[in-house]
Amino acid sequence: MPVQRADARRNYARILAVAEEEVAAHGADASLEQIARTAGVGSATVRRHFPSRSALLQAVFRERIENLCARARDLADAADSRAALLEWLAALTAYAASARGLAAVLTQETAGDSDAAHVDACSAKLTGSVDPLLRRAVRDGAVAPGVTVADLVMLVTGIALATEHHADPASEANRLLALTVAGVSPER
Amino acid sequence: MPVQRADARRNYARILAVAEEEVAAHGADASLEQIARTAGVGSATVRRHFPSRSALLQAVFRERIENLCARARDLADAADSRAALLEWLAALTAYAASARGLAAVLTQETAGDSDAAHVDACSAKLTGSVDPLLRRAVRDGAVAPGVTVADLVMLVTGIALATEHHADPASEANRLLALTVAGVSPER
DNA sequence: TTGCTAACTGGCGGGGTCCTCCGTATCTTA
DNA sequence: TAAGATACGGAGGACCCCGCCAGTTAGCAA
Numbered sequence: 536m537p538v539q540r541a542d543a544r545r546n547y548a549r550i551l552a553v554a555e556e557e558v559a560a561h562g563a564d565a566s567l568e569q570i571a572r573t574a575g576v577g578s579a580t581v582r583r584h585f586p587s588r589s590a591l592l593q594a595v596f597r598e599r600i601e602n603l604c605a606r607a608r609d610l611a612d613a614a615d616s617r618a619a620l621l622e623w624l625a626a627l628t629a630y631a632a633s634a635r636g637l638a639a640v641l642t643q644e645t646a647g648d649s650d651a652a653h654v655d656a657c658s659a660k661l662t663g664s665v666d667p668l669l670r671r672a673v674r675d676g677a678v679a680p681g682v683t684v685a686d687l688v689m690l691v692t693g694i695a696l697a698t699e700h701h702a703d704p705a706s707e708a709n710r711l712l713a714l715t716v717a718g719v720s721p722e723r
Numbered sequence: 724m725p726v727q728r729a730d731a732r733r734n735y736a737r738i739l740a741v742a743e744e745e746v747a748a749h750g751a752d753a754s755l756e757q758i759a760r761t762a763g764v765g766s767a768t769v770r771r772h773f774p775s776r777s778a779l780l781q782a783v784f785r786e787r788i789e790n791l792c793a794r795a796r797d798l799a800d801a802a803d804s805r806a807a808l809l810e811w812l813a814a815l816t817a818y819a820a821s822a823r824g825l826a827a828v829l830t831q832e833t834a835g836d837s838d839a840a841h842v843d844a845c846s847a848k849l850t851g852s853v854d855p856l857l858r859r860a861v862r863d864g865a866v867a868p869g870v871t872v873a874d875l876v877m878l879v880t881g882i883a884l885a886t887e888h889h890a891d892p893a894s895e896a897n898r899l900l901a902l903t904v905a906g907v908s909p910e911r
Numbered sequence: 912t913t914g915c916t917a918a919c920t921g922g923c924g925g926g927g928t929c930c931t932c933c934g935t936a937t938c939t940t941a
Numbered sequence: 942t943a944a945g946a947t948a949c950g951g952a953g954g955a956c957c958c959c960g961c962c963a964g965t966t967a968g969c970a971a
Contacts, residue, residue: 538939540939541939542937542938543938543948546948546949568929569928578928578929579932582929621908678908682902687907689882690885690902690903693878693881693883694877696881696884696885697880698881710874711874711881716907716909718909719866720805720808720860721905721906721909722905731920734919734920754957756957756958764921765920765922766922766958767920767921770959771920
C-alpha cells in the first residue's frame with residue numbers, strides 16, 4: 536500500500552468529525568446515510584473507509600479509549616491499588632454512560648465478535664493497559680482472583696446499556712457501579 | 724368498547740405465536756413485517772394490535788414474566804431470605820440471558836419510558852412481586868438498605884445485554900451475576 | 912333471518928436506511 | 942504532462958417502518 540491518497544485522508548477526517556457529532560447526538564445507531572450527507576460525501580465513501588458500523592464507532596471512540604488507557608497507566612503505581620482500580624472503573628463508567636454508543640462498541644468487542652481481527656481493537660488496548668491495575672488489586676486481596684478485565688468491562692458496559700434509557704443515566708450508572716463494587720449481597 | 728371481535732382475537736393470538744418464534748430467533752429487533760407475513764396478516768394488523776415494538780415484546784414475554792413473579796411469591800417465605808433472593812436473581816438472569824429481547828424490554832420499562840402508562844407494565848408486576856423478597860433480605864441484613872428491585876433488575880438486564888454477543892451468554896451471565904452478588908471489591 | 916353499523920382488515924405509497932456495483936474524476940508517479 | 946492506480950459518488954435493489962383508505966366482516970337489533 537503505497538500510502539493513502541491525499542483526498543482520501545481528507546475525507547476520512549471529515550467523515551470522522553461528522554460521525555462524532557452524529558453519534559453523540561443519536562447514539563450508536565446513528566444513520567450512516569445522514570453522516571455521509573452532512574460530510575458531503577457519497578454513502579459509499581463512508582462504507583469504504585469504515586466497512587462496518589462498529590469500525591466507525593471504534594474510530595470515533597479511539598481517542599476516548601486512549602484516554603482511559605492513559606488513565607490506567609497513571610494509576611498503575613498509586614499507593615492504594617484498590618482505590619486506583621475503583622477510580623478507573625468510575626472513569627470508565629462515566630465515559631460509557633455519557634458517550635452513547637461506546638458501550639455498544641465495547642460489548643461487541645469484549646464478546647469477541649466477527650471482525651475482532653481488527654488490529655487495534657479497542658478492548659484489546661484497554662485490557663492491556665488495565666491488566667496491571669487489576670493484577671495489583673488482586674495481589675493485594677481487594678479483588679477475587681479469577682476476575683478478568685473483560686469481566687469488569689462487561690459489567691460496566693452492561694450498566695451503561697441498562698441505564699441508557701433512564702432519566703439521569705450518569706447518576707444511575709454510578710449508583711449501580713457502587714452497588715456492584717460493594718456487592719449486592721456479599722457473604723458475611 | 725363492546726368486547727373485541729372474534730377475528731381480532733384470533734389474529735392477536737396468531738401474531739403473538741409467530742412473534743414468539745421470531746423474537747426467539749432474531750432477538751428484540753425482529754422484523755415486524757416478517758412477523759406479519761408469517762402470520763398471514765397485513766402489517767397494519769400487527770401494528771393495530773401492538774402499537775409499538777415494545778408493546779409486542781411485552782406481550783411476548785408476559786408469560787415468562789408471570790412465571791418469574793410466581794417464582795418470587797413462592798420464595799417469599801423461604802427460610803433463608805438471602806438464598807431465596809439469590810435464587811430468584813439466578814432465575815431472572817437465566818431468563819434474560821436465554822430469551823433474546825427480554826432484556827431490551829426490561830431496560831426500556833425500568834427506565835420509565837414513553838408508554839409506561841401501559842397498565843400491566845412488565846416491570847411493575849415484577850417489582851410488586853419481588854419487593855417482599857427484597858425487603859426480607861434487607862431486614863435480615865443480607866442486602867444494603869436503599870437497594871430497590873429496579874436496581875436489581877437493571878443490573879441483571881445489563882449483564883444480559885453485555886453478554887448477548889458472547890460465545891456462551893448463559894454461562895458468562897452467571898459468572899458476572901456471581902461477581903455482582905459477591906461484589907467486585909467489597910470493603911474488608 | 913335479515914339488515915346495519917362499527918370494528919377490523921389488508922394493500923398501497925411515501926420516506927428512510929443499508930448495501931453493492933460501476934463508470935468516472937482525481938491524485939500520484941514517472 | 943501523460944499514464945495508471947486509486948478513490949469517488951450516484952444509481953438501483955432490497956428491506957423496513959409508518960399512515961392512510963376503501964373494502965370486508967362480525968355481532969347486534971328488528
